[in-house]
Amino acid sequence: MLKKLFLIMLWCGNLFLLIACKKSYLITNNTDDFLNIIKDYQSFNEEFYDLYYQEYQLTNNIILSLNKVNYPDFFLNKYDFPSFNFEGGQFVNKNYYLAASYIPKNLVPVTINKVNRKGETMLINKEALSAASKLFDDAKSKGLNLVVFSAYRSFIKQKELYDNAKDKSYVAKAGYSEHQTGLALDIATLDTGLSIYFENTAEYLYLKNNAHLFGFINRYPKDKTMLTLYPYESWHFRFVGKSLAQKLYDENLTLEEYIYQYVELK
Ligand SMILES: [Zn+2]
Numbered sequence: 001m002l003k004k005l006f007l008i009m010l011w012c013g014n015l016f017l018l019i020a021c022k023k024s025y026l027i028t029n030n031t032d033d034f035l036n037i038i039k040d041y042q043s044f045n046e047e048f049y050d051l052y053y054q055e056y057q058l059t060n061n062i063i064l065s066l067n068k069v070n071y072p073d074f075f076l077n078k079y080d081f082p083s084f085n086f087e088g089g090q091f092v093n094k095n096y097y098l099a100a101s102y103i104p105k106n107l108v109p110v111t112i113n114k115v116n117r118k119g120e121t122m123l124i125n126k127e128a129l130s131a132a133s134k135l136f137d138d139a140k141s142k143g144l145n146l147v148v149f150s151a152y153r154s155f156i157k158q159k160e161l162y163d164n165a166k167d168k169s170y171v172a173k174a175g176y177s178e179h180q181t182g183l184a185l186d187i188a189t190l191d192t193g194l195s196i197y198f199e200n201t202a203e204y205l206y207l208k209n210n211a212h213l214f215g216f217i218n219r220y221p222k223d224k225t226m227l228t229l230y231p232y233e234s235w236h237f238r239f240v241g242k243s244l245a246q247k248l249y250d251e252n253l254t255l256e257e258y259i260y261q262y263v264e265l266k
Pocket of ligand 1: 150179184185186235236237
């Protein structure tokens, strides 16, 4: 049995296929039926029909088949596309950027526990603030003291940070930072700040196990740096809403993996 399982794993070859292998059914194995279904997708390109069909037989997921064939380099830093909106808000990473003129709607001042910098009014998306406020209250009731170090950053502010950074691997180029969406928060303790020491705190452990219940995900996890293309950041949390955060938590997916499997790229 184990040997058989091992052979199946070898055959599957990669993470996505491993996930797909768990499903043993196919909607169809008839190519005419498959064409009837896939032709209605906006990103369908007749020229690649055979490739979509091949992928579909392996993955049993039409969206993933379309994305894998149309965007094979999604997990590499090879594209330069405008950011798009999906159910979790604006998707931004090293391949998807926000325009310099993009200023999110519904920005409000951060009213929860935060660091105060002279002359700075920290802003955040209104819905994200309301969720973070509940998260911070819950943490407080357990004797934990969370602090916001950074929230919304304008394109200009991000440019300044990037230009002045000594180690540019942790700092996104202007337009490519999730902080410009107004949906990202850097959260740590006063003692550790945004450093590698934060992950050893009770506060981090709490966030790791509970942030999703309030709609937040740890955006750049340690074991997925090859997929997010960002170094591990224990302090960077992204608001995506409760139901999506729960799904990502349950399926152990980064936003990149979720998009590739469930959102049709156009
Ligand atoms: Zn951050």
